[in-house]
Amino acid sequence: MNSDTTQTADKYLTFFLTKEEYAVDILRVQEIKGWSQVTTIPNTPKYICGVINLRGTIVPIIDLRLRFNLPCQEYGAMTVVIVVKVLSQDAKERIMGIVVDAVSDVYDVAENEIKPPPNFGSVINTEFVRGLATVDEKMVIVLDLDRLLNSAELAIVESLSQ
Amino acid sequence: MPVNLNEIRELFFEESFDNLDRMESNLLDLENGNVDDELINSIFRGAHSIKGGAGIFDFEHIISFSHIMETLLDDLRHGERIITQSLIDLLLRSVDALRMMVSALKGNSDYDVQEVQVCQDDLQEILKAPLEKAPVIQAASSPTEITTPHPNEEEPSHTEEDFLPSVVDKGWHIVFKPDLSMLKTGNDPINLFDELACLGKLTVKVDTSQVPAFPDLDVQACYLSWELTLYADVERALIDDVFEWVEDECQLDITPLIPPTQPLGETVSSLQNGKEAVPAVDKNDKSVPPLEKNDESALEKGEISSVKTEPPPKHTVLTHNVTHHATEANSIRVSIDKIDDLINMVGELVITQSMLEQIGNNFNSSQTEQLRDGLSQLERNSRELQESVMRIRMLPISFSFNRFPRLVHNLSLQLNKKVELKLSGEHTELDKTVLEKMSDPLVHLVRNALDHGIETPAMRQAVGKSETGTLHLHAFHQGGNIIIQISDDGAGFDLKKIRAKAIGQGLLNQDDHPSKEQLYDFIFHPGFTTVAQVSDLSGRGVGMDVVRRNIRALGGTIEIQSKPGQGSTFRIRLPLTLAILDGQLVRVGKEIYILSLLSIIESLRVKPKLVNSYTGLAEVYRLRDEYIPILRLYDLFGITPNTTQLAQGILVIVEGENQKMGLFVDELLSQQQIVIKSLENNYKKIPGISAATILGDGSVALILDVAELIQLFHAKTKTQASHSTTFMDSLL
Known part of the structure; x- marks a missing residue:
């Protein structure tokens, strides 16, 4: 993520999953769209909903609720998909969609306002969390998209390693 | 370097590689005895363009290197130096060195400076050597023969008529003073010079002394005069023709140049003395002026047998890599x-x-x-x-084939084998991406054929074959596919050896009796080799699995046909293009999948009485005289189908990797052309799925990869019962 060293605040888009508010760097957001029918991919974990056709490109859709082991919710007209750009280790840009409950707001958060997440031991995995920030007396969880969407099943496996 | 040069830089690299490839193939043509002015010119132009291009970017080392090459080639071009085997070898090495430098620049990496230096020194040494010491060329060997024989193996009579002196310095000196008014009549001197330049080498000197001071200048007047020297053996009439239109508007003075310094008689006598090696050029060499040709009969009378032949040029064994760097250029030239x-x-x-x-x-x-x-x-x-x-996007396969003469030439020298390379169907076109990705597998297969397939001359003679082995690369269209065949007439595969090795590596049980195809399949197994000794060429057992993997990744297949003692053929089947395929849509539950029509053999309704079960783990279907395993797609993919009753669905018989399988689906839908969309761009490879596409209604459908499905199915059955897989295999 573009961690700006200056004190100017970066803009973050926040969204809800259950009652928790999460934030992602707004520069990573390509578009926000409604739910459309996905094509499921066989033998993949549940949180990978499938793929959609986004103007000619095939884009995978990831359900963040299921990714975080939250109770799942029916998909419908109100379901929101945030299409984001993800950088993988080899700096390849990929487009992915994440399913969230609702988009909330856009906040300015300065880099030094993002506090490291408290340590929960091994009970809660904080690997994908860049930190916690306080906005309007509320806590938002700043996500590390690259970590989140390159982890485990989503990691790029070289298909033709020689 | 200014940023805007970057684009030109890419262009330079691309052109340089093109030029190098052309130079290389021209050099090989020369080697095959087709000495031709045009070839030498083309090589020269290649070196020249590289030098010119490198000049723009100040690539000093490339400039200096290509300059030396150019000088040497220029000598060759003017017949001042004679083409010999060792010279061709050196030039080939230089091409490699240049290629190395250019790719190093392109990839911002280092290159073997020492090697380049050695090559450069060799070039310079040749240049320093006095011209008359130019060694004798061997005459044209038969064009099909790749391994060039030593000159002294040639029949002396063969070279008899090929000996001609090469130094020619003949032409005209022209002083051309146009009248002031010449330009007004529409005559432009530049056109005249162009025409003269067509006749031969032209040097132009301009005299500007008559140009008046600027205020007095009449822009329409011609104040210039020229002194021209034309190095060409042409009739004066030809030159007069050029100036025909301006004759009355200029002063023209045409005088012949001083005749050749070395009288012909001397050349002949030196021939007869036989003390010196006499330079020779091929008779077809058009640079030899007619005048000399007239005297050919005189030359032929010379005592040819006394001509001292140079010791056979030592073939420098080229161990450094000849493989082209996979220059996956991102632009394309289109006719x-x-x-x-x-x-x-x-x-x-x-x-x-x-x-x-x-x-x-x-x-x-x-x-x-x-x-x-x-x-x-x-x-x-x-x-x-x-x-x-x-x-x-289609390119002729010759782009890939053209490198093989060189490769075969070098390898056969290294292995001491005699190999004749035949290429056919070079004009078959296939997708650029496929072509690029096929290059390495093809090289590997050719290496293998040379190393393992074709025997040594002694061995070949012992079994009553001709000493020279044949390697045939053949490409052609078949249906919607491109077939590339690599055949050799060598020893073929020893099935017993393969079997023994497979058992030795634990891939096969002692009492298994696999089919021929299955035995051949072991060749593609990682780490499998039947060669007792590992050479630098092959035998490590890596490679064939990579070959197959690359071909599979392109949606192709590879098959082996072999007869012991008669040779083997690798048959690669590739799709014409990667972007579109003819697909059959099938439905399982709510999901729609696509099968490549090429992989489908037939589709049928299941007759329940023909379904048999094996040990409760797998089902097979009796189709005529074959038993075909049934793969329930819904089961493998974990989806809910309309029906689990075989009789209510459709069985699609598919083939992949020499194996047949019955895919059980709910329904066959339409057939249509499918535009392939990558899943890997934004996601990743999924086992059993080769790509995705977008259907008419905008939804995404997945394209099934039959070969992988079969593997998945095997893996699944294997986990259910470890011994059932081999059992199933033996039934296929």
Whole structure:
């Protein structure tokens, strides 16, 4: 993520999953769209909903609720998909969609306002969390998209390693 | 370096590689005895363009290197130096060195400076050597022969008529002073010089002494005069012809140049003395002026047998890599025909569009017929357009084949084998991406054929074959596929050896009796080799699995046919293009999948009595005289089907990797052309799925990869019961 060293605040888009508010760097957001029918991919974990056709490109859709082991919710007209750009280790840009409950707001958060997440031991995995920030007396969880969407099943496996 | 040069830089690299490739193939042609002016010129031009290009970017080392090459080639071009085997070898090495430097620059990496230096020194040494010491060339060997024999193996009589002196310095000196008014009559001196330059080498000196001071200058007057020297053996009449139109408007003075310094008689006598090696050029060499040719008979009388032949040039064994770097260039050169086609097509499309627009503007029901016609025309147009756009990506396979003469030449020297390389179907076109990705597998297969396939001359003689082995690369279209065949007439595969090795590596049980195809399949197993000794060429057992993997990744297959003692053939089947395939849509539950039509053998309704079960783990279907395992797609993919009753669905018999399998699906839908969309761009490879596509309604459908499905199925059955897989295998 573009961690700006200056004190100017970066803009973050926040969204809800259950009652928790999460934030992602707004520069990573390509578009926000409604739910459309996905094509499921066989033998993949549940949180990978499938793929959609986004103007000619095939884009995978990831359900963040299921990714975080939250109770799942029916998909419908109100379901929101945030299409984001993800950088993988080899700096390849990929487009992915994440399913969230609702988009909330856009906040300015300065880099030094993002506090490291408290340590929960091994009970809660904080690997994908860049930190916690306080906005309007509320806590938002700043996500590390690259970590989140390159982890485990989503990691790029070289298909033709020689 | 300014940023805007970057684009030109890429262009330079690309052109340089093209030039190097051309130089290399020209050099090989020379080696095959086709000495031709045009070839030498073309090599020269290659070196020259590289030098010129490198000059723009100040690539000093490339400039200096190519300059030396150019000087040498220039000598060759003017017949001042004689082409010999060792010279060709050196030039080939230089091409490699240049290629190394250019790719190092491209990839911002280092290159073997020492090697380049050695090559450069060798070049310089040759240049320093006095011209008359130029060694004797061996005469043209038969063009099909790749291994060039030593000169002294040649029949002396063969070279008899090829000996000609090479130094020629003949031509005309022209002083050309146009009248002041010449330009007004529409004559431009530059055109005259161009015409003269066509006759031979032309040097032009301009005299500007008559140009007046600027205020007095009449812009329409010609104040210049020229002194020209034309090095060409042409009749004066030809030169007069050039100046015919300006004769009365200028002062013209044409004098012949001083005749050759070395009288012919001397050459002949030196020939007769036989003390010196006499330079020779091929008779076909057009640079040899007619005058000398007339004297050929005199030369032929010379005592040829006394001509001292140079010791056979030592073949420097080229161990450094000849493989081209996979220059996966991101631009493409397209022949103008294809572009013209495309423009025509677009023209037709525009016409159709305006026709439809007209119909649409005031449409009434009586025009339905017209509308239908228009739509079918539109369909035809778009299909043709699609085809011609596809053709733009097509390149002839010769791009890949052209490197093999060199490779075979070097390898056969290294292995001490005699090999004749035959290429056919080089004009078969295939997709650029496929072509690029096929290069390495092909090289590997050719290496293998040379190393393992073709025997040594002694061994070949012992079994009553001709000493020279044949390696045949053949490409052709078959159906919607490209077939590339690599055949050798060598020893073939020893099935017993393969079997023994497979058992030794634990891939096969002692009492298994696999089919021929299955035994061949072991060749593609990682780490499998039947060669007792590992050489630098092959035998480590890596490679064949990579070959197959690469071919599979392109949606192709590879098969082996072999007869012990008679040779083996590798047959690679590739799709014409990667972007489009003919697909069969099948439905399982709510999901729609696509099968490549090429992988489908037939589709049928299941007759329940022909279904048999094996140990409760797998089902097989008896199709005529074969038992085909049944793969329930819903089971493998974990989806809910309409029916689990075999009799209510459809069994699609598919083939992949020499194995047949019955895919059980709910329903067959339509067949259509499928535009392949990558899943890996934004996601990743999924086992059993080769790619995705977008259907007419905008939804995404997945394309099934039959070979992988079969593997998945095997893996699944294997986990259910470890011994059932081999059992199943033996039934296939």
